Amino acid sequence: MREFLTGNYAAAYGVKLSRVEVVSAYPITPQTSVIEKISEFVEKGELKAKLIRVESEHSAMAAVIGAAFSGARAYTATSAQGLLYMYEMIWWAAGSRLPVVAGIVTRAIAPPWSIWTDHSDFMTLRDAGWAMLFASSAQEVLDMTIQAFKLAKELMLPVAVGWDAFITSHTAEPVEVPPQEQVDYFLGEKKKSPAAVDFENPFAHGALAFPKDYPKFREDIHRTLKAAGEVYSNIERRYYEATGRERYGLVEEVFCEDADAVMFIMGAAAGDAIHAAGELRRKGLHVGVARIRSIRPFPRNEVEKIARRASKVIVFDRSYSLGFGGVLATEVRSVLHEEGVDTPVISVTGGLGGSDLSPEYFEKIFLKGLGV
Amino acid sequence: MVELPVARPSVGAAGKTGNWRLFKPSIDYRKCIKCLLCWMYCPDGVISLSGKGLPVIDYEYCKGCGICAEECPVKAIEMVKEVEG
Amino acid sequence: MSLLEQFPREEYLLKGNAACAGCGPALALRYVLKALGPRTVLVIPASCSSIIAGAYPKSAFKVPVYHIAFAASAATASGLVEGLEAQGIEANVVVWAGDGGTVDIGLQGLSGAAERNHNVTYICYDNEAYMNTGIQRSGATPYGAWTTTTPLGNKGRKKDLPFIMAAHNIPYVATASPAFPKDLVNKVAKAQKIRGFKYIHILAPCPTGWRYDPRLTVKIARLAVMTGFWPLLEIEHGRLRLNNPSTNLLDPARRRPLKEYLELQGRYRHLSEEDLKVLQRQIDEQWARIKAMLRVQEELEDQVEQGQGERQR
Amino acid sequence: MLLEFRWHGRGGQGVVTAALLFARAAVNKGLYALAIPFFGAERRGAPVVAFNRISDKVIRMRSSVKRPDFVAVLDPSLLGLVDVAGGLKLGGTLIINGSKETAEEFVEKVGKRVAVVDATGIALELGLKLSGYALANMPMVGAVARVSGVVDLDALRKAVYDVWDGRVADSNWAGVERGFKEVKIFG
Numbered sequence: 001m002r003e004f005l006t007g008n009y010a011a012a013y014g015v016k017l018s019r020v021e022v023v024s025a026y027p028i029t030p031q032t033s034v035i036e037k038i039s040e041f042v043e044k045g046e047l048k049a050k051l052i053r054v055e056s057e058h059s060a061m062a063a064v065i066g067a068a069f070s071g072a073r074a075y076t077a078t079s080a081q082g083l084l085y086m087y088e089m090i091w092w093a094a095g096s097r098l099p100v101v102a103g104i105v106t107r108a109i110a111p112p113w114s115i116w117t118d119h120s121d122f123m124t125l126r127d128a129g130w131a132m133l134f135a136s137s138a139q140e141v142l143d144m145t146i147q148a149f150k151l152a153k154e155l156m157l158p159v160a161v162g163w164d165a166f167i168t169s170h171t172a173e174p175v176e177v178p179p180q181e182q183v184d185y186f187l188g189e190k191k192k193s194p195a196a197v198d199f200e201n202p203f204a205h206g207a208l209a210f211p212k213d214y215p216k217f218r219e220d221i222h223r224t225l226k227a228a229g230e231v232y233s234n235i236e237r238r239y240y241e242a243t244g245r246e247r248y249g250l251v252e253e254v255f256c257e258d259a260d261a262v263m264f265i266m267g268a269a270a271g272d273a274i275h276a277a278g279e280l281r282r283k284g285l286h287v288g289v290a291r292i293r294s295i296r297p298f299p300r301n302e303v304e305k306i307a308r309r310a311s312k313v314i315v316f317d318r319s320y321s322l323g324f325g326g327v328l329a330t331e332v333r334s335v336l337h338e339e340g341v342d343t344p345v346i347s348v349t350g351g352l353g354g355s356d357l358s359p360e361y362f363e364k365i366f367l368k369g370l371g372v
Numbered sequence: 373m374v375e376l377p378v379a380r381p382s383v384g385a386a387g388k389t390g391n392w393r394l395f396k397p398s399i400d401y402r403k404c405i406k407c408l409l410c411w412m413y414c415p416d417g418v419i420s421l422s423g424k425g426l427p428v429i430d431y432e433y434c435k436g437c438g439i440c441a442e443e444c445p446v447k448a449i450e451m452v453k454e455v456e457g
Numbered sequence: 458m459s460l461l462e463q464f465p466r467e468e469y470l471l472k473g474n475a476a477c478a479g480c481g482p483a484l485a486l487r488y489v490l491k492a493l494g495p496r497t498v499l500v501i502p503a504s505c506s507s508i509i510a511g512a513y514p515k516s517a518f519k520v521p522v523y524h525i526a527f528a529a530s531a532a533t534a535s536g537l538v539e540g541l542e543a544q545g546i547e548a549n550v551v552v553w554a555g556d557g558g559t560v561d562i563g564l565q566g567l568s569g570a571a572e573r574n575h576n577v578t579y580i581c582y583d584n585e586a587y588m589n590t591g592i593q594r595s596g597a598t599p600y601g602a603w604t605t606t607t608p609l610g611n612k613g614r615k616k617d618l619p620f621i622m623a624a625h626n627i628p629y630v631a632t633a634s635p636a637f638p639k640d641l642v643n644k645v646a647k648a649q650k651i652r653g654f655k656y657i658h659i660l661a662p663c664p665t666g667w668r669y670d671p672r673l674t675v676k677i678a679r680l681a682v683m684t685g686f687w688p689l690l691e692i693e694h695g696r697l698r699l700n701n702p703s704t705n706l707l708d709p710a711r712r713r714p715l716k717e718y719l720e721l722q723g724r725y726r727h728l729s730e731e732d733l734k735v736l737q738r739q740i741d742e743q744w745a746r747i748k749a750m751l752r753v754q755e756e757l758e759d760q761v762e763q764g765q766g767e768r769q770r
Numbered sequence: 771m772l773l774e775f776r777w778h779g780r781g782g783q784g785v786v787t788a789a790l791l792f793a794r795a796a797v798n799k800g801l802y803a804l805a806i807p808f809f810g811a812e813r814r815g816a817p818v819v820a821f822n823r824i825s826d827k828v829i830r831m832r833s834s835v836k837r838p839d840f841v842a843v844l845d846p847s848l849l850g851l852v853d854v855a856g857g858l859k860l861g862g863t864l865i866i867n868g869s870k871e872t873a874e875e876f877v878e879k880v881g882k883r884v885a886v887v888d889a890t891g892i893a894l895e896l897g898l899k900l901s902g903y904a905l906a907n908m909p910m911v912g913a914v915a916r917v918s919g920v921v922d923l924d925a926l927r928k929a930v931y932d933v934w935d936g937r938v939a940d941s942n943w944a945g946v947e948r949g950f951k952e953v954k955i956f957g
Contacts, residue, residue, distance in 0.1 A: 004794045004932075021543040024536055030809070050539035054532060055569030062529035062566065063536030066500070069523050070540025088526050097374055115809070137830070156374040167832045172790055172805040174797050195376055197498050197521045197537070199548060204516035206524035207379040213513050220375035271830030358833040381519045384473030385511020392478060408460045412638055413675050415476060415484035417468040421461075433472040437479030437664075438672030451672070 005175040007168035010138040011103045012037030014145025015075050016047045017183040022067035022074045024052035024060045028082040029115045030165040031105045057082040061089030068098035071196035077103035080121045094129030097195050099152030104162040105169045108353040116354020117165035120319040123327045129221045131159040132295040136268045139175045143245050146183055150235050155224050167268040178243040186242035228297040250299035252291040256306055259288030261369045265316040266292040269357040276362035287366045303332055304339045314369045317349045393436030395451040403448035410440035465491050474517030476509040479671025481661035482582040485635040492645035497549040502530040504555035505589045528562045530554050531570035534577045549649055556583040556597035560616045571625040571654045578648045578655040584663035592666040601732045603724040622656040623692045629655040631691040636678035640700055660687045668723020680718040685740050697750055707748055774835040775822035778854050779844035782814040784907035789820035791911050794929035795921040796824045804829055817852050824920055842914050844906050855880040865914050867906045873956045887913040887953040898945050908942050912949025
C-alpha cells in the first residue's frame with residue numbers, strides 16, 4: 001500500500017510490520033515522532049508491544065537489552081546526546097550478542113546546541129560491535145528497519161539504522177508499505193534466541209572472563225561483522241523476493257561505471273549529490289556518486305572496485321574524527337591502501353550541524369575534484 | 373556458531389575453596405542437638421544433612437569462616453587450626 | 458514449623474563460589490534464592506556478586522543470571538519482565554544489587570522502574586561501601602565509618618533508601634537482615650506474590666570491609682537490628698509495620714547499647730565519644746520518625762474509618 | 771518536470787500541514803512529491819518555512835528549496851519582514867493571503883506575478899481556528915493548487931479526507947475548496 005510518510009513514521013511502520021514485542025525509548029528531537037507513532041500503534045492495538053517509557057536513554061538501551069535477553073524482539077530509537085548517554089549500553093548489547101535494533105535519527109552533538117543533522121553521533125557506533133546501516137529516504141528507512149531485524153538475528157548482533165534529522169526524519173514522501181503477510185514471510189517464524197534466558201538450562205550471561213577467555217568473544221564479533229556484507233546482501237535479496245522492493249547493495253552506485261571522479265557519500269545529501277552529478281553529466285563531465293549504505297560491515301569490495309575504475313575519489317563526510325579528519329575518508333583510504341589501489345582520495349567534510357547541502361555545493365566539489 | 377559469553381552453573385566456580393581455610397570447623401556429634409542453625413547460617417551452603425539429620429560439612433568447599441561455630445547454641449562446633457601438608 | 462520446612466534444602470547459590478569467607482551478602486542471597494526457587498532470573502549489576510558468581514565458563518548461580526553494567530539493573534529488569542510478559546513466560550525477575558549500584562549510580566534507573574511499577578523485585582544487599590573495588594565510601598556508608606576514601610571516618614549520613622522507595626508509592630518495601638532468615642524469607646516470598654514493583658533492602662555485613670572476624674557476620678547483623686541501627690520493617694501498600702524483633706524497639710530502653718555493635722567492627726575503631734553521640738542521635742531520630750509515622754498512620758486510618766461510617770449513615 | 775514551492779507563515783499557523791497536504795494531493799494525482807519542513811527551534815509566532823518538490827519522477831534532492839516556482843505567504847504581516855520573493859524563479863508566482871490592494875502593491879514592488887486570496891477571511895467565516903489562530907492554511911492550499919495547476923479539486927479532496935475525518939475534514943475541505951475557487955491572479 002502506498003502511504004505518504006515522513007522518515008520517522010516510516011520507521012514506526014517498519015517496527016509495526018516487524019511485530020516488535022518491546023519498545024523502549026526516551027524522547028529527544030528529532031527522534032520523538034518515531035516513538036509517538038509507535039505509541040499510537042500500540043494504544044490503538046495495531047501493534048501488540050510493550051512500550052516502556054523510560055527515564056533516560058541509558059535505561060532505554062538497558063531495557064531493550066533486558067527485553068532481548070527475554071527473547072523478545074526489541075526496538076529503540078534515539079539521537080545525538082541520547083545516543084551518547086546510552087553509549088555504555090550500546091557496547092553491552094553487542095558484547096551480549098543480543099539482536100536489538102535501534103533507529104538513530106542523526107543529529108549534531110552539543111555544545112553548541114544543535115538539533116540538525118550530521119553524522120557524528122552515528123559514527124560513534126563504529127567500534128562498538130554494531131551493524132550500521134544508513135538510509136537516505138523514508139522508503140529506505142522502512143525497508144531497512146525490517147531488514148535490520150533479520151540481520152540482527154542472523155548476526156546475533158545489534159543493528160543500527162541511521163537517517164538524517166529533518167531532511168529524512170520529517171520530510172514526507174510516498175512510501176510503499178509492504179503488506180503484513182510479505183513481511184511475516186520475509187522475517188519467518190520467530191525462533192528462540194540462543195542468548196535468551198533459559199530456565200531449564202540456566203546460564204549466567206556476561207560473567208567475568210579472564211584474559212585467556214576474553215579475546216575469543218571480541219574476535220568472534222569482529223569476524224562476524226567483517227563477513228556480514230554477504231549476509232546483508234542475501235537479506236536484501238530475500239526482502240526483494242518477498243516484497244518486490246528495490247535492491248541497492250551495500251553501496252548504491254549512480255553513474256559510477258564510467259566516472260572519472262566518484263564521490264562516496266552517505267545519507268540524504270546523496271540525493272543532492274546525485275542531482276549535481278546529473279547536471280554535470282549533461283555538461284559532458286563524467287562524475288558518479290557511490291552512496292554508502294552500510295558502515296559496518298564496511299563495503300570493502302565495493303569501495304575497492306569503484307575506486308579502481310575511477311581516476312579520482314572524493315569522500316564526502318558529514319562528521320569528523322576531530323583532530324584527524326573525515327571518518328569515511330579515513331576508512332576508504334585505509335581500504336584502498338590495503339588493496340593497493342592508488343587512486344587519489346580527496347576528503348571533504350561538510351554539512352555539519354545541519355548546514356544545507358545543495359546540488360550547487362556538490363557541483364563545486366566535483367569540479368574541484370576534477371580539477372576543472 | 374556464535375561465541376556467547378555464557379557461564380553454566382557449576383559447583384566450585386571459584387575452584388576448591390576449601391583450601392582458603394586457616395581454621396576448620398569440627399563438629400562434636402555427642403553435643404549436637406540437630407537444631408540445624410549451622411546449616412541455616414552457612415553462607416557457602418557447604419553443610420548438608422545426613423540421613424540421621426546430622427550436619428555434615430563439605431571440607432572441599434568450606435572456607436572456614438567460623439559462623440557455624442559462633443552460632444551453634446550448644447558449642448558443638450570448634451574451629452581447629454588446619455594442619456599443614 | 459521446622460527449619461527444613463521453611464528453608465528448602467535445594468541450594469541455588471552453589472558452593473565453591475568466590476565470596477569471601479563469612480560473606481553477609483552471600484548468606485542473604487542463599488536465603489533469597491531458596492525463597493524464590495528455580496523459576497527466577499537475577500539481574501546483577503557490577504558488584505561483589507559479579508565476582509561471587511565465579512568466572513567464565515562457570516557460574517555459581519543455579520538460576521539464570523544477566524550480568525549488567527552498574528547503573529542499568531532496574532531498567533534491564535524492566536525490559537526483561539516486559540519481554541517475558543509479552544511472550545507469556547512467567548518468572549520472578551529479581552534485581553540483586555549492592556548499595557553502590559542502588560543508592561548511588563543506579564538510583565535514577567531504580568526510581569524510573571519503580572514509578573513505572575514493573576513486576577520486579579529489587580533487592581539491595583547493603584554492605585555500606587564499594588567493597589568490590591576495595592572499600593570506598595558509598596551513599597549508604599553510615600556516619601563515622603572508616604573506608605579507604607573516608608580515612609578519618611565518614612562525615613555524611615547513610616541515605617535512607619527504603620523510605621525513598623516508599624515515597625514512590627510502590628506496593629511493597631521492606632528491610633531485612635541475614636541474622637533473621639525467617640523474616641527475610643517471608644518478605645521475599647511475600648514480595649513474590651505481590652504484583653508490581655517491590656523493594657527489599659538487606660543490611661549485609663562484610664567482614665572484609667567492616668574489619669571483623671568473619672565468624673561474627675551473623676552476630677553483627679543481629680546486633681545491627683537489636684541496637685536499633687537497622688529496624689526491620691515493611692511498608693505494604695503504604696502501610697508501615699515493624700517486624701519482630703524491631704517491634705519492641707520503639708522503646709529506647711529495649712535497644713541494646715550501640716557500642717556493642719560498633720566495637721566489634723574495625724571500621725569504627727577510631728570513633729570518638731562525640732562521634733558515637735552523633736550516630737546515636739541519628740538512630741534515635743530514626744526511631745522517633747518511625748514512631749511519629751505509625752501514630753499519624755493510625756490517626757489517618759481512624760479518620761478514614763469514621764468518614765466511611767458517617768457516609769454510611 | 772520539477773516544480774518547487776516555498777511556504778511562509780508563522781509557527782502555529784499550519785505551514786507544515788499545508789505543505790504536507792499539498793504534497794499528498796500531488797501524490798493522489800500520480801505525481802511524486804516531497805514535503806520538506808524546515809525545522810528550527812521555532813516557537814509559536816516565529817516566522818517559519820516549509821517546502822514542496824513535485825515531479826513526475828522520483829525526487830532525491832532533499833536540500834531546502836532555494837529557487838522556488840511558487841511561494842505561498844500564509845500571513846500578510848510577513849511581507850514586510852521576510853524576503854518572501856527571494857530566489858523566486860523568473861515567471862514564478864507569489865500566492866499571498868491578502869487583499870487586492872496588497873497584491874497591487876506587491877506586484878509593483880517585486881515585479882512578479884502575484885495571486886491573492888482572502889484566506890484569513892475564509893477561515894474565520896468557516897470557523898477554522900486552532901488555539902486562537904485563524905487557520906489560513908486550508909484556503910491557501912486550495913489557492914496554490916489552482917495557481918500552480920498541479921492538482922485538481924478531486925486530488926485535494928481525497929488528501930483532506932485521508933488526513934482528517936468527520937466535521938474537521940468537512941470544514942477543512944470547505945476551506946480548501948473556497949481558496950481554490952476564490953484566488954485571483956494579478957500582474
